[in-house]
Amino acid sequence: MTDIDKTAADTGSGDDPAREGLDARLLVERGSFRLDVALTAAPGDVVALLGPNGAGKTTALRALAGLTPLSGGRLRLDGAELDGTPPESRPVGVVFQDYLLFPHLSALDNVAFGPRCQGLGKAQARALAAEWLARMGLAEHAGAKPRRLSGGQAQRVALARALAIRPRLLLLDEPLAALDARTRLDIRSQLRRHLAEFEAVAVLVTHDPLDAMVLADRLVVIEGGRVVQEGSPTHIARHPRTDYIAQLVGLNLYRGRSDGHTVRLDAGPALTTTEPLTGEVFVAFPPSAVTLHRERPTGTSARNLWRCEVSGLETHGDQIRADLGGELALAADLTTVAAAELGLHPGAEVWATVKAAQTHAYPA
Incomplete structure:
Protein backbone atom coordinates (compact mmCIF):
# COMPACT_ATOMS: atom_id res chain seq x y z
CA MET A 1 0.00 0.00 0.00
CA THR A 2 1.39 3.42 -0.98
CA ASP A 3 1.51 6.44 1.34
CA ILE A 4 -1.38 7.93 -0.61
CA ASP A 5 -3.43 4.75 -0.21
CA LYS A 6 -2.71 4.72 3.52
CA THR A 7 -3.91 8.30 3.78
CA ALA A 8 -7.10 7.43 1.89
CA ALA A 9 -7.83 4.46 4.11
CA ASP A 10 -7.08 6.24 7.40
CA THR A 11 -10.18 6.85 9.49
CA GLY A 12 -8.52 8.97 12.18
CA SER A 13 -10.04 11.96 13.87
CA GLY A 14 -8.34 14.72 11.89
CA ASP A 15 -6.05 16.05 14.65
CA ASP A 16 -3.05 14.17 13.25
CA PRO A 17 -0.38 16.90 12.91
CA ALA A 18 0.70 15.45 9.53
CA ARG A 19 -2.61 16.48 8.03
CA GLU A 20 -1.94 19.89 6.63
CA GLY A 21 -4.82 20.33 4.21
CA LEU A 22 -4.43 21.60 0.67
CA ASP A 23 -1.46 23.58 -0.66
CA ALA A 24 -1.64 24.03 -4.42
CA ARG A 25 -0.57 26.28 -7.23
CA LEU A 26 -2.30 25.06 -10.34
CA LEU A 27 -0.55 25.97 -13.58
CA VAL A 28 -2.25 24.61 -16.69
CA GLU A 29 -1.53 25.76 -20.24
CA ARG A 30 -3.90 24.61 -22.96
CA GLY A 31 -3.52 26.40 -26.28
CA SER A 32 -3.99 30.11 -25.68
CA PHE A 33 -5.57 29.59 -22.25
CA ARG A 34 -3.42 29.73 -19.12
CA LEU A 35 -4.63 28.86 -15.65
CA ASP A 36 -2.58 30.13 -12.71
CA VAL A 37 -4.48 29.66 -9.45
CA ALA A 38 -3.14 29.27 -5.92
CA LEU A 39 -5.34 27.43 -3.43
CA THR A 40 -4.75 26.71 0.23
CA ALA A 41 -7.21 25.26 2.71
CA ALA A 42 -7.07 23.67 6.14
CA PRO A 43 -8.91 20.48 7.07
CA GLY A 44 -12.56 21.35 7.63
CA ASP A 45 -12.53 24.28 5.18
CA VAL A 46 -15.06 24.54 2.37
CA VAL A 47 -13.76 26.67 -0.52
CA ALA A 48 -15.98 27.74 -3.42
CA LEU A 49 -14.52 28.55 -6.85
CA LEU A 50 -16.65 31.14 -8.63
CA GLY A 51 -16.25 32.75 -12.02
CA PRO A 52 -17.89 33.35 -15.40
CA ASN A 53 -18.00 30.67 -18.08
CA GLY A 54 -14.53 29.94 -19.41
CA ALA A 55 -12.79 31.42 -16.35
CA GLY A 56 -11.02 28.15 -15.51
CA LYS A 57 -13.09 26.78 -12.60
CA THR A 58 -13.63 23.33 -14.08
CA THR A 59 -10.03 23.16 -15.30
CA ALA A 60 -8.87 23.86 -11.73
CA LEU A 61 -11.17 21.15 -10.36
CA ARG A 62 -9.97 18.60 -12.94
CA ALA A 63 -6.36 19.47 -12.12
CA LEU A 64 -7.05 18.82 -8.41
CA ALA A 65 -8.64 15.48 -9.32
CA GLY A 66 -5.70 14.50 -11.53
CA LEU A 67 -7.88 14.43 -14.66
CA THR A 68 -6.00 17.37 -16.23
CA PRO A 69 -2.18 17.33 -15.91
CA LEU A 70 -0.39 20.33 -14.46
CA SER A 71 1.99 22.28 -16.67
CA GLY A 72 3.78 23.49 -13.55
CA GLY A 73 3.22 24.58 -9.97
CA ARG A 74 2.53 22.19 -7.11
CA LEU A 75 -0.24 20.08 -5.63
CA ARG A 76 0.20 18.92 -2.05
CA LEU A 77 -2.42 17.33 0.17
CA ASP A 78 -1.64 16.70 3.83
CA GLY A 79 2.06 17.14 3.03
CA ALA A 80 2.09 14.53 0.22
CA GLU A 81 2.86 15.59 -3.37
CA LEU A 82 0.02 14.47 -5.64
CA ASP A 83 1.21 15.70 -9.03
CA GLY A 84 1.98 12.61 -11.08
CA THR A 85 -0.11 10.33 -8.86
CA PRO A 86 -2.83 8.55 -10.89
CA PRO A 87 -6.34 9.84 -10.14
CA GLU A 88 -7.49 6.49 -8.78
CA SER A 89 -4.64 6.48 -6.23
CA ARG A 90 -5.43 9.91 -4.81
CA PRO A 91 -7.40 10.37 -1.55
CA VAL A 92 -9.87 12.49 -3.51
CA GLY A 93 -13.63 12.11 -3.83
CA VAL A 94 -15.48 13.78 -6.71
CA VAL A 95 -19.15 14.60 -7.19
CA PHE A 96 -19.66 15.47 -10.84
CA GLN A 97 -22.35 17.80 -12.13
CA ASP A 98 -24.26 14.93 -13.76
CA TYR A 99 -23.36 12.57 -10.88
CA LEU A 100 -22.08 9.84 -13.31
CA LEU A 101 -23.55 6.97 -11.31
CA PHE A 102 -22.99 3.52 -12.81
CA PRO A 103 -26.36 2.79 -14.47
CA HIS A 104 -26.07 -0.99 -14.14
CA LEU A 105 -25.34 -0.90 -10.38
CA SER A 106 -27.75 -0.37 -7.49
CA ALA A 107 -27.37 2.64 -5.21
CA LEU A 108 -25.72 0.37 -2.67
CA ASP A 109 -23.15 -1.00 -5.13
CA ASN A 110 -22.48 2.47 -6.54
CA VAL A 111 -21.46 3.60 -3.06
CA ALA A 112 -19.55 0.37 -2.38
CA PHE A 113 -17.52 0.73 -5.57
CA GLY A 114 -14.87 3.06 -4.10
CA PRO A 115 -14.20 1.04 -0.93
CA ARG A 116 -13.97 -2.09 -3.08
CA CYS A 117 -11.32 -0.37 -5.23
CA GLN A 118 -9.42 0.42 -2.03
CA GLY A 119 -9.23 -3.27 -1.23
CA LEU A 120 -12.19 -3.74 1.11
CA GLY A 121 -14.03 -7.06 0.84
CA LYS A 122 -17.42 -7.14 -0.83
CA ALA A 123 -19.39 -7.67 2.38
CA GLN A 124 -17.47 -4.95 4.25
CA ALA A 125 -17.79 -2.51 1.37
CA ARG A 126 -21.52 -3.09 1.10
CA ALA A 127 -21.95 -2.69 4.86
CA LEU A 128 -20.07 0.62 4.72
CA ALA A 129 -22.16 1.70 1.74
CA ALA A 130 -25.35 0.89 3.65
CA GLU A 131 -24.17 3.10 6.51
CA TRP A 132 -23.59 6.01 4.13
CA LEU A 133 -26.95 5.58 2.42
CA ALA A 134 -28.61 5.58 5.85
CA ARG A 135 -26.80 8.84 6.69
CA MET A 136 -28.18 10.32 3.49
CA GLY A 137 -31.72 9.14 4.30
CA LEU A 138 -31.66 6.65 1.43
CA ALA A 139 -31.64 3.29 3.22
CA GLU A 140 -34.90 2.27 1.54
CA HIS A 141 -33.44 3.00 -1.91
CA ALA A 142 -30.33 0.83 -1.53
CA GLY A 143 -31.48 -1.63 -4.20
CA ALA A 144 -32.64 0.99 -6.72
CA LYS A 145 -30.82 1.57 -9.99
CA PRO A 146 -29.99 5.21 -10.85
CA ARG A 147 -32.80 5.47 -13.41
CA ARG A 148 -35.33 4.91 -10.61
CA LEU A 149 -33.90 7.69 -8.42
CA SER A 150 -35.05 11.30 -8.41
CA GLY A 151 -32.49 14.04 -9.07
CA GLY A 152 -32.13 14.77 -5.37
CA GLN A 153 -31.74 11.08 -4.52
CA ALA A 154 -29.11 10.61 -7.24
CA GLN A 155 -27.19 13.62 -5.92
CA ARG A 156 -27.13 12.13 -2.42
CA VAL A 157 -25.99 8.74 -3.75
CA ALA A 158 -23.16 10.48 -5.64
CA LEU A 159 -22.16 12.34 -2.47
CA ALA A 160 -22.26 9.11 -0.44
CA ARG A 161 -20.09 7.41 -3.06
CA ALA A 162 -17.54 10.24 -2.85
CA LEU A 163 -17.49 10.24 0.96
CA ALA A 164 -17.37 6.45 1.37
CA ILE A 165 -13.67 6.36 0.42
CA ARG A 166 -12.97 8.78 3.31
CA PRO A 167 -11.29 11.35 1.03
CA ARG A 168 -8.91 13.99 2.30
CA LEU A 169 -10.10 16.25 -0.53
CA LEU A 170 -13.74 16.40 -1.69
CA LEU A 171 -14.43 18.04 -5.05
CA LEU A 172 -17.96 19.10 -6.02
CA ASP A 173 -18.62 20.26 -9.59
CA GLU A 174 -21.87 22.26 -9.73
CA PRO A 175 -23.47 19.68 -7.41
CA LEU A 176 -26.92 21.33 -7.39
CA ALA A 177 -27.13 22.52 -11.00
CA ALA A 178 -29.20 19.57 -12.26
CA LEU A 179 -31.92 19.98 -9.62
CA ASP A 180 -35.20 21.84 -9.85
CA ALA A 181 -35.69 24.87 -7.61
CA ARG A 182 -37.69 23.12 -4.88
CA THR A 183 -35.36 20.11 -4.66
CA ARG A 184 -32.35 22.39 -4.78
CA LEU A 185 -33.47 24.22 -1.63
CA ASP A 186 -33.79 20.97 0.33
CA ILE A 187 -30.58 19.39 -0.99
CA ARG A 188 -28.60 22.59 -0.38
CA SER A 189 -29.58 22.43 3.28
CA GLN A 190 -28.61 18.76 3.51
CA LEU A 191 -25.32 19.34 1.69
CA ARG A 192 -24.48 22.17 4.08
CA ARG A 193 -24.95 19.78 7.02
CA HIS A 194 -22.76 17.08 5.46
CA LEU A 195 -20.01 19.57 4.61
CA ALA A 196 -20.09 20.96 8.14
CA GLU A 197 -19.39 17.43 9.41
CA PHE A 198 -16.63 16.76 6.84
CA GLU A 199 -13.21 16.84 8.51
CA ALA A 200 -11.03 17.27 5.40
CA VAL A 201 -10.90 19.90 2.63
CA ALA A 202 -13.85 20.48 0.29
CA VAL A 203 -13.66 22.49 -2.94
CA LEU A 204 -16.91 23.48 -4.62
CA VAL A 205 -17.25 24.81 -8.17
CA THR A 206 -20.45 26.76 -8.78
CA HIS A 207 -21.86 29.61 -10.83
CA ASP A 208 -24.63 30.18 -8.29
CA PRO A 209 -23.77 32.86 -5.71
CA LEU A 210 -26.37 31.53 -3.26
CA ASP A 211 -24.81 28.04 -3.30
CA ALA A 212 -21.41 29.60 -2.67
CA MET A 213 -22.61 31.93 0.09
CA VAL A 214 -24.51 29.19 1.94
CA LEU A 215 -22.06 26.30 1.55
CA ALA A 216 -18.57 27.84 1.60
CA ASP A 217 -16.35 29.33 4.28
CA ARG A 218 -14.22 31.10 1.67
CA LEU A 219 -14.79 32.22 -1.91
CA VAL A 220 -12.12 32.26 -4.59
CA VAL A 221 -13.19 34.20 -7.68
CA ILE A 222 -11.46 33.31 -10.96
CA GLU A 223 -11.57 35.37 -14.13
CA GLY A 224 -9.44 34.68 -17.20
CA GLY A 225 -7.57 31.87 -15.47
CA ARG A 226 -6.41 33.85 -12.45
CA VAL A 227 -7.69 34.73 -9.00
CA VAL A 228 -9.16 38.25 -8.93
CA GLN A 229 -10.49 38.17 -5.37
CA GLU A 230 -10.81 35.83 -2.43
CA GLY A 231 -12.18 36.06 1.08
CA SER A 232 -15.19 35.25 3.22
CA PRO A 233 -18.64 35.45 1.59
CA THR A 234 -19.44 38.48 3.74
CA HIS A 235 -16.26 40.32 2.76
CA ILE A 236 -16.68 39.68 -0.95
CA ALA A 237 -20.36 40.63 -0.89
CA ARG A 238 -19.39 43.88 0.82
CA HIS A 239 -16.23 44.64 -1.19
CA PRO A 240 -16.54 43.47 -4.81
CA ARG A 241 -13.53 44.30 -6.98
CA THR A 242 -14.71 43.43 -10.50
CA ASP A 243 -17.89 43.95 -12.50
CA TYR A 244 -18.51 40.19 -12.52
CA ILE A 245 -18.42 40.00 -8.72
CA ALA A 246 -20.58 43.11 -8.38
CA GLN A 247 -23.22 41.57 -10.65
CA LEU A 248 -22.91 38.30 -8.75
CA VAL A 249 -23.74 39.93 -5.43
CA GLY A 250 -26.17 42.44 -6.91
Whole structure:
Protein backbone atom coordinates (compact mmCIF):
# COMPACT_ATOMS: atom_id res chain seq x y z
CA MET A 1 0.00 0.00 0.00
CA THR A 2 1.39 3.42 -0.98
CA ASP A 3 1.51 6.44 1.34
CA ILE A 4 -1.38 7.93 -0.61
CA ASP A 5 -3.43 4.75 -0.21
CA LYS A 6 -2.71 4.72 3.52
CA THR A 7 -3.91 8.30 3.78
CA ALA A 8 -7.10 7.43 1.89
CA ALA A 9 -7.83 4.46 4.11
CA ASP A 10 -7.08 6.24 7.40
CA THR A 11 -10.18 6.85 9.49
CA GLY A 12 -8.52 8.97 12.18
CA SER A 13 -10.04 11.96 13.87
CA GLY A 14 -8.34 14.72 11.89
CA ASP A 15 -6.05 16.05 14.65
CA ASP A 16 -3.05 14.17 13.25
CA PRO A 17 -0.38 16.90 12.91
CA ALA A 18 0.70 15.45 9.53
CA ARG A 19 -2.61 16.48 8.03
CA GLU A 20 -1.94 19.89 6.63
CA GLY A 21 -4.82 20.33 4.21
CA LEU A 22 -4.43 21.60 0.67
CA ASP A 23 -1.46 23.58 -0.66
CA ALA A 24 -1.64 24.03 -4.42
CA ARG A 25 -0.57 26.28 -7.23
CA LEU A 26 -2.30 25.06 -10.34
CA LEU A 27 -0.55 25.97 -13.58
CA VAL A 28 -2.25 24.61 -16.69
CA GLU A 29 -1.53 25.76 -20.24
CA ARG A 30 -3.90 24.61 -22.96
CA GLY A 31 -3.52 26.40 -26.28
CA SER A 32 -3.99 30.11 -25.68
CA PHE A 33 -5.57 29.59 -22.25
CA ARG A 34 -3.42 29.73 -19.12
CA LEU A 35 -4.63 28.86 -15.65
CA ASP A 36 -2.58 30.13 -12.71
CA VAL A 37 -4.48 29.66 -9.45
CA ALA A 38 -3.14 29.27 -5.92
CA LEU A 39 -5.34 27.43 -3.43
CA THR A 40 -4.75 26.71 0.23
CA ALA A 41 -7.21 25.26 2.71
CA ALA A 42 -7.07 23.67 6.14
CA PRO A 43 -8.91 20.48 7.07
CA GLY A 44 -12.56 21.35 7.63
CA ASP A 45 -12.53 24.28 5.18
CA VAL A 46 -15.06 24.54 2.37
CA VAL A 47 -13.76 26.67 -0.52
CA ALA A 48 -15.98 27.74 -3.42
CA LEU A 49 -14.52 28.55 -6.85
CA LEU A 50 -16.65 31.14 -8.63
CA GLY A 51 -16.25 32.75 -12.02
CA PRO A 52 -17.89 33.35 -15.40
CA ASN A 53 -18.00 30.67 -18.08
CA GLY A 54 -14.53 29.94 -19.41
CA ALA A 55 -12.79 31.42 -16.35
CA GLY A 56 -11.02 28.15 -15.51
CA LYS A 57 -13.09 26.78 -12.60
CA THR A 58 -13.63 23.33 -14.08
CA THR A 59 -10.03 23.16 -15.30
CA ALA A 60 -8.87 23.86 -11.73
CA LEU A 61 -11.17 21.15 -10.36
CA ARG A 62 -9.97 18.60 -12.94
CA ALA A 63 -6.36 19.47 -12.12
CA LEU A 64 -7.05 18.82 -8.41
CA ALA A 65 -8.64 15.48 -9.32
CA GLY A 66 -5.70 14.50 -11.53
CA LEU A 67 -7.88 14.43 -14.66
CA THR A 68 -6.00 17.37 -16.23
CA PRO A 69 -2.18 17.33 -15.91
CA LEU A 70 -0.39 20.33 -14.46
CA SER A 71 1.99 22.28 -16.67
CA GLY A 72 3.78 23.49 -13.55
CA GLY A 73 3.22 24.58 -9.97
CA ARG A 74 2.53 22.19 -7.11
CA LEU A 75 -0.24 20.08 -5.63
CA ARG A 76 0.20 18.92 -2.05
CA LEU A 77 -2.42 17.33 0.17
CA ASP A 78 -1.64 16.70 3.83
CA GLY A 79 2.06 17.14 3.03
CA ALA A 80 2.09 14.53 0.22
CA GLU A 81 2.86 15.59 -3.37
CA LEU A 82 0.02 14.47 -5.64
CA ASP A 83 1.21 15.70 -9.03
CA GLY A 84 1.98 12.61 -11.08
CA THR A 85 -0.11 10.33 -8.86
CA PRO A 86 -2.83 8.55 -10.89
CA PRO A 87 -6.34 9.84 -10.14
CA GLU A 88 -7.49 6.49 -8.78
CA SER A 89 -4.64 6.48 -6.23
CA ARG A 90 -5.43 9.91 -4.81
CA PRO A 91 -7.40 10.37 -1.55
CA VAL A 92 -9.87 12.49 -3.51
CA GLY A 93 -13.63 12.11 -3.83
CA VAL A 94 -15.48 13.78 -6.71
CA VAL A 95 -19.15 14.60 -7.19
CA PHE A 96 -19.66 15.47 -10.84
CA GLN A 97 -22.35 17.80 -12.13
CA ASP A 98 -24.26 14.93 -13.76
CA TYR A 99 -23.36 12.57 -10.88
CA LEU A 100 -22.08 9.84 -13.31
CA LEU A 101 -23.55 6.97 -11.31
CA PHE A 102 -22.99 3.52 -12.81
CA PRO A 103 -26.36 2.79 -14.47
CA HIS A 104 -26.07 -0.99 -14.14
CA LEU A 105 -25.34 -0.90 -10.38
CA SER A 106 -27.75 -0.37 -7.49
CA ALA A 107 -27.37 2.64 -5.21
CA LEU A 108 -25.72 0.37 -2.67
CA ASP A 109 -23.15 -1.00 -5.13
CA ASN A 110 -22.48 2.47 -6.54
CA VAL A 111 -21.46 3.60 -3.06
CA ALA A 112 -19.55 0.37 -2.38
CA PHE A 113 -17.52 0.73 -5.57
CA GLY A 114 -14.87 3.06 -4.10
CA PRO A 115 -14.20 1.04 -0.93
CA ARG A 116 -13.97 -2.09 -3.08
CA CYS A 117 -11.32 -0.37 -5.23
CA GLN A 118 -9.42 0.42 -2.03
CA GLY A 119 -9.23 -3.27 -1.23
CA LEU A 120 -12.19 -3.74 1.11
CA GLY A 121 -14.03 -7.06 0.84
CA LYS A 122 -17.42 -7.14 -0.83
CA ALA A 123 -19.39 -7.67 2.38
CA GLN A 124 -17.47 -4.95 4.25
CA ALA A 125 -17.79 -2.51 1.37
CA ARG A 126 -21.52 -3.09 1.10
CA ALA A 127 -21.95 -2.69 4.86
CA LEU A 128 -20.07 0.62 4.72
CA ALA A 129 -22.16 1.70 1.74
CA ALA A 130 -25.35 0.89 3.65
CA GLU A 131 -24.17 3.10 6.51
CA TRP A 132 -23.59 6.01 4.13
CA LEU A 133 -26.95 5.58 2.42
CA ALA A 134 -28.61 5.58 5.85
CA ARG A 135 -26.80 8.84 6.69
CA MET A 136 -28.18 10.32 3.49
CA GLY A 137 -31.72 9.14 4.30
CA LEU A 138 -31.66 6.65 1.43
CA ALA A 139 -31.64 3.29 3.22
CA GLU A 140 -34.90 2.27 1.54
CA HIS A 141 -33.44 3.00 -1.91
CA ALA A 142 -30.33 0.83 -1.53
CA GLY A 143 -31.48 -1.63 -4.20
CA ALA A 144 -32.64 0.99 -6.72
CA LYS A 145 -30.82 1.57 -9.99
CA PRO A 146 -29.99 5.21 -10.85
CA ARG A 147 -32.80 5.47 -13.41
CA ARG A 148 -35.33 4.91 -10.61
CA LEU A 149 -33.90 7.69 -8.42
CA SER A 150 -35.05 11.30 -8.41
CA GLY A 151 -32.49 14.04 -9.07
CA GLY A 152 -32.13 14.77 -5.37
CA GLN A 153 -31.74 11.08 -4.52
CA ALA A 154 -29.11 10.61 -7.24
CA GLN A 155 -27.19 13.62 -5.92
CA ARG A 156 -27.13 12.13 -2.42
CA VAL A 157 -25.99 8.74 -3.75
CA ALA A 158 -23.16 10.48 -5.64
CA LEU A 159 -22.16 12.34 -2.47
CA ALA A 160 -22.26 9.11 -0.44
CA ARG A 161 -20.09 7.41 -3.06
CA ALA A 162 -17.54 10.24 -2.85
CA LEU A 163 -17.49 10.24 0.96
CA ALA A 164 -17.37 6.45 1.37
CA ILE A 165 -13.67 6.36 0.42
CA ARG A 166 -12.97 8.78 3.31
CA PRO A 167 -11.29 11.35 1.03
CA ARG A 168 -8.91 13.99 2.30
CA LEU A 169 -10.10 16.25 -0.53
CA LEU A 170 -13.74 16.40 -1.69
CA LEU A 171 -14.43 18.04 -5.05
CA LEU A 172 -17.96 19.10 -6.02
CA ASP A 173 -18.62 20.26 -9.59
CA GLU A 174 -21.87 22.26 -9.73
CA PRO A 175 -23.47 19.68 -7.41
CA LEU A 176 -26.92 21.33 -7.39
CA ALA A 177 -27.13 22.52 -11.00
CA ALA A 178 -29.20 19.57 -12.26
CA LEU A 179 -31.92 19.98 -9.62
CA ASP A 180 -35.20 21.84 -9.85
CA ALA A 181 -35.69 24.87 -7.61
CA ARG A 182 -37.69 23.12 -4.88
CA THR A 183 -35.36 20.11 -4.66
CA ARG A 184 -32.35 22.39 -4.78
CA LEU A 185 -33.47 24.22 -1.63
CA ASP A 186 -33.79 20.97 0.33
CA ILE A 187 -30.58 19.39 -0.99
CA ARG A 188 -28.60 22.59 -0.38
CA SER A 189 -29.58 22.43 3.28
CA GLN A 190 -28.61 18.76 3.51
CA LEU A 191 -25.32 19.34 1.69
CA ARG A 192 -24.48 22.17 4.08
CA ARG A 193 -24.95 19.78 7.02
CA HIS A 194 -22.76 17.08 5.46
CA LEU A 195 -20.01 19.57 4.61
CA ALA A 196 -20.09 20.96 8.14
CA GLU A 197 -19.39 17.43 9.41
CA PHE A 198 -16.63 16.76 6.84
CA GLU A 199 -13.21 16.84 8.51
CA ALA A 200 -11.03 17.27 5.40
CA VAL A 201 -10.90 19.90 2.63
CA ALA A 202 -13.85 20.48 0.29
CA VAL A 203 -13.66 22.49 -2.94
CA LEU A 204 -16.91 23.48 -4.62
CA VAL A 205 -17.25 24.81 -8.17
CA THR A 206 -20.45 26.76 -8.78
CA HIS A 207 -21.86 29.61 -10.83
CA ASP A 208 -24.63 30.18 -8.29
CA PRO A 209 -23.77 32.86 -5.71
CA LEU A 210 -26.37 31.53 -3.26
CA ASP A 211 -24.81 28.04 -3.30
CA ALA A 212 -21.41 29.60 -2.67
CA MET A 213 -22.61 31.93 0.09
CA VAL A 214 -24.51 29.19 1.94
CA LEU A 215 -22.06 26.30 1.55
CA ALA A 216 -18.57 27.84 1.60
CA ASP A 217 -16.35 29.33 4.28
CA ARG A 218 -14.22 31.10 1.67
CA LEU A 219 -14.79 32.22 -1.91
CA VAL A 220 -12.12 32.26 -4.59
CA VAL A 221 -13.19 34.20 -7.68
CA ILE A 222 -11.46 33.31 -10.96
CA GLU A 223 -11.57 35.37 -14.13
CA GLY A 224 -9.44 34.68 -17.20
CA GLY A 225 -7.57 31.87 -15.47
CA ARG A 226 -6.41 33.85 -12.45
CA VAL A 227 -7.69 34.73 -9.00
CA VAL A 228 -9.16 38.25 -8.93
CA GLN A 229 -10.49 38.17 -5.37
CA GLU A 230 -10.81 35.83 -2.43
CA GLY A 231 -12.18 36.06 1.08
CA SER A 232 -15.19 35.25 3.22
CA PRO A 233 -18.64 35.45 1.59
CA THR A 234 -19.44 38.48 3.74
CA HIS A 235 -16.26 40.32 2.76
CA ILE A 236 -16.68 39.68 -0.95
CA ALA A 237 -20.36 40.63 -0.89
CA ARG A 238 -19.39 43.88 0.82
CA HIS A 239 -16.23 44.64 -1.19
CA PRO A 240 -16.54 43.47 -4.81
CA ARG A 241 -13.53 44.30 -6.98
CA THR A 242 -14.71 43.43 -10.50
CA ASP A 243 -17.89 43.95 -12.50
CA TYR A 244 -18.51 40.19 -12.52
CA ILE A 245 -18.42 40.00 -8.72
CA ALA A 246 -20.58 43.11 -8.38
CA GLN A 247 -23.22 41.57 -10.65
CA LEU A 248 -22.91 38.30 -8.75
CA VAL A 249 -23.74 39.93 -5.43
CA GLY A 250 -26.17 42.44 -6.91
CA LEU A 251 -24.36 45.77 -6.60
CA ASN A 252 -23.62 48.76 -8.80
CA LEU A 253 -19.83 49.13 -8.79
CA TYR A 254 -17.60 52.01 -9.91
CA ARG A 255 -13.94 52.89 -9.67
CA GLY A 256 -12.50 56.35 -9.29
CA ARG A 257 -10.27 58.68 -7.30
CA SER A 258 -11.45 59.94 -3.95
CA ASP A 259 -10.69 63.26 -2.32
CA GLY A 260 -12.52 63.31 0.98
CA HIS A 261 -16.17 62.52 0.42
CA THR A 262 -16.08 63.09 -3.36
CA VAL A 263 -15.17 60.31 -5.77
CA ARG A 264 -14.49 61.31 -9.38
CA LEU A 265 -15.26 58.22 -11.42
CA ASP A 266 -12.97 56.90 -14.14
CA ALA A 267 -15.96 56.78 -16.48
CA GLY A 268 -18.81 59.03 -15.42
CA PRO A 269 -19.62 61.88 -13.03
CA ALA A 270 -18.61 62.37 -9.40
CA LEU A 271 -20.16 60.53 -6.47
CA THR A 272 -20.61 61.71 -2.89
CA THR A 273 -19.94 59.12 -0.18
CA THR A 274 -19.91 59.08 3.61
CA GLU A 275 -16.40 57.55 3.92
CA PRO A 276 -13.61 60.17 3.70
CA LEU A 277 -10.91 58.48 1.59
CA THR A 278 -7.96 59.56 -0.52
CA GLY A 279 -6.69 57.86 -3.66
CA GLU A 280 -8.03 55.07 -5.88
CA VAL A 281 -11.28 53.61 -4.53
CA PHE A 282 -14.28 51.48 -5.41
CA VAL A 283 -17.80 52.74 -4.74
CA ALA A 284 -20.72 50.32 -4.52
CA PHE A 285 -24.43 50.55 -3.78
CA PRO A 286 -27.37 48.19 -4.33
CA PRO A 287 -30.00 48.78 -7.03
CA SER A 288 -32.55 49.11 -4.22
CA ALA A 289 -30.77 52.29 -3.08
CA VAL A 290 -31.66 54.05 -6.34
CA THR A 291 -34.80 56.20 -6.43
CA LEU A 292 -36.23 57.19 -9.83
CA HIS A 293 -38.16 60.36 -10.75
CA ARG A 294 -39.68 61.45 -14.08
CA GLU A 295 -39.00 65.11 -13.27
CA ARG A 296 -35.89 66.58 -11.69
CA PRO A 297 -36.58 66.31 -7.95
CA THR A 298 -36.46 69.35 -5.69
CA GLY A 299 -35.93 69.36 -1.96
CA THR A 300 -34.41 65.87 -1.96
CA SER A 301 -31.74 65.04 0.64
CA ALA A 302 -29.93 62.76 -1.82
CA ARG A 303 -26.43 64.07 -2.60
CA ASN A 304 -26.17 62.08 -5.84
CA LEU A 305 -28.40 63.02 -8.77
CA TRP A 306 -28.05 61.96 -12.42
CA ARG A 307 -30.09 62.32 -15.57
CA CYS A 308 -30.53 58.89 -17.13
CA GLU A 309 -32.42 56.97 -19.78
CA VAL A 310 -34.10 53.58 -19.36
CA SER A 311 -32.30 51.10 -21.60
CA GLY A 312 -34.16 48.00 -20.45
CA LEU A 313 -36.66 46.56 -17.97
CA GLU A 314 -36.91 43.02 -16.64
CA THR A 315 -38.55 41.11 -13.83
CA HIS A 316 -36.10 40.56 -10.98
CA GLY A 317 -37.65 38.43 -8.26
CA ASP A 318 -40.76 40.27 -7.10
CA GLN A 319 -39.47 43.61 -8.43
CA ILE A 320 -38.64 45.33 -11.69
CA ARG A 321 -34.97 45.85 -12.54
CA ALA A 322 -34.37 48.98 -14.64
CA ASP A 323 -31.09 49.22 -16.54
CA LEU A 324 -30.15 52.85 -17.00
CA GLY A 325 -27.73 54.70 -19.23
CA GLY A 326 -26.94 58.39 -19.60
CA GLU A 327 -24.80 60.36 -17.14
CA LEU A 328 -24.19 57.15 -15.19
CA ALA A 329 -24.85 53.53 -16.16
CA LEU A 330 -26.57 51.78 -13.26
CA ALA A 331 -29.30 49.35 -12.26
CA ALA A 332 -32.31 50.33 -10.15
CA ASP A 333 -34.88 48.08 -8.46
CA LEU A 334 -38.46 49.20 -7.90
CA THR A 335 -41.83 47.65 -7.33
CA THR A 336 -44.18 46.84 -10.19
CA VAL A 337 -46.57 49.53 -8.92
CA ALA A 338 -43.80 52.16 -8.83
CA ALA A 339 -42.68 51.24 -12.35
CA ALA A 340 -46.25 51.60 -13.61
CA GLU A 341 -46.79 54.92 -11.82
CA LEU A 342 -43.58 56.29 -13.35
CA GLY A 343 -44.64 55.05 -16.79
CA LEU A 344 -41.25 53.45 -17.35
CA HIS A 345 -40.39 52.07 -20.77
CA PRO A 346 -37.19 51.72 -22.78
CA GLY A 347 -36.11 55.17 -23.87
CA ALA A 348 -37.89 57.00 -21.05
CA GLU A 349 -35.88 59.80 -19.43
CA VAL A 350 -35.61 59.68 -15.65
CA TRP A 351 -33.68 61.23 -12.81
CA ALA A 352 -31.88 58.82 -10.49
CA THR A 353 -30.92 59.70 -6.93
CA VAL A 354 -28.84 57.85 -4.32
CA LYS A 355 -28.20 59.04 -0.80
CA ALA A 356 -24.55 59.24 0.21
CA ALA A 357 -25.32 57.10 3.28
CA GLN A 358 -26.39 54.25 0.98
CA THR A 359 -23.07 54.12 -0.86
CA HIS A 360 -20.00 52.22 0.31
CA ALA A 361 -16.47 53.32 -0.64
CA TYR A 362 -13.31 51.29 -0.03
CA PRO A 363 -9.70 51.35 -1.27
CA ALA A 364 -9.06 49.89 -4.71
